[in-house]
Amino acid sequence: MMGGHSGPGMMSGASMMGGSYGLAGDGQRVESLDQARQRGAAFADRLGLRVGETMQFANGYYAELTTAAGRGATEVLIDPGSGGVSVEYGPAMMWNTGYGMHARATTGAARVSAAEATTIAQRWLDRQGRGLVAGEADEFPGYYTLHTLRDGRPVGMMSVNAYTGAVWDHTWHGTFVTMSEE
Known part of the structure; x- marks a missing residue:
């Protein structure tokens, strides 16, 4: 697409x-x-x-x-x-328990907090050796999405599953260009 x-x-x-x-x-x-x-x-x-x-x-x-x-x-x-x-x-389609393909398939409270998701993401990034830092975890139903940062600026994105702690790197985006908050 x-x-x-x-x-x-x-x-x-x-x-x-x-x-x-x-x-x-x-x-x-x-x-x-x-x-x-x-x-x-x-x-x-x-x-x-x-x-x-x-x-x-x-x-x-x-x-x-x-x-x-x-x-x-x-x-x-x-x-x-x-x-x-x-x-x-990726995560929005497969892990999203409110709007994804498996909506409402997972019940119960998430086992991974936003702070834990950031820690998990940073450990994963450190193992990749690319010198990136995990940004703040934005919560979605069933998962978190974080910006990956270099020198405080976004370069990509990744997600962490709120139930399993699995990591999904958003490799499909390509190089970051620009962004706007609302």
């Missing part, structure tokens, strides 16, 4: 399970954070959510969707070529 190409496991704006996982592109190129935010909002409105942080990477755009109360709900990718929006593959 990112960069206008579809591949195994990518949805290219297609709908799954009654349309809750994507919004088809409108044929308009997305060339700015504002345009990405607008496309993210078109999808978020269908779920009763709003767009939070929006980021641009070399391979496309990312947006965080939040509840009216400001809690993390899910994460989406916006295709710069078509304007298609889909739930981000």
Whole structure:
């Protein structure tokens, strides 16, 4: 999907399970954070959510969707070529217990706190030897997402499962370009 190409496991704006996982592109190129935010909002409105942080990477755009109360709900990718929006593959699709493919499959309280998720993420980054630092853990249903930082600036993202502590590096984004908070 990112960069206008579809591949195994990518949805290219297609709908799954009654349309809750994507919004088809409108044929308009997305060339700015504002345009990405607008496309993210078109999808978020269908779920009763709003767009939070929006980021641009070399391979496309990312947006965080939040509840009216400001809690993390899910994460989406916006295709710069078509304007298609889909739930981000990886943790947002597989671990999200509120909006993912296995919604409500896990019951009970999370076993990993935000602080523990940051510690787990940092240990994982240290083992990779890339000199990156784990940012603050943003909570989503069933997992946390963190920016990976170099010299205090975002360079990528990763997630930590709130039940198992498993780590998922968001390798699909490519190089970080820019971002905006709401």
